[in-house]
Amino acid sequence: MNKKVAVFRKERFNAAHRLNNPNLSDMENQMLFGKCNSPNFHGHNYDLTVKVTGYVDPKTGYVIDTKILSNLIDETILEKFDHRNLNLDLVEFKDLNPTAENIAMIIYNILREKINASLELKIILNETEKNYVEYPA
Secondary structure (H helix, E strand, O other): OOOEEEEEEEEEEEEEEOOOOOOOOHHHHHHHHHHHHOOOOEEEEEEEEEEEEEEOOOOOOOOOOHHHHHHHHHHHHHHHHOOEEHHHHOHHHOOOOOOHHHHHHHHHHHHHOOOOOOOEEEEEEEOOOOOEEEEOO
């Protein structure tokens, strides 16, 4: 069988953040980011979907062992992001606005280093029930 198969793993984490560009005035930040610019931060219950695509290994029948994928997400993403203030607790956002787009790219970069390069990786991050991003697009 020489067909690609996609494997999905869904997780959830909770995190606070503030959208703010230090190069802009307070008024510009408020106009751009509204409630998301609150100096006291705000939070989301993020739904994370990790999609791994590749060929089924004839030996195992897996594209990727979902238990290994689950452990990898838990150890490298959930432990790092869950119940954190992204602006204050994660070095990745020291100089990077923690928008859903940027969070998805950071998660991708962390996981990309750990997942076999022969496998395709996609991150889908729901910030709300109505708003989500996908990286790479």
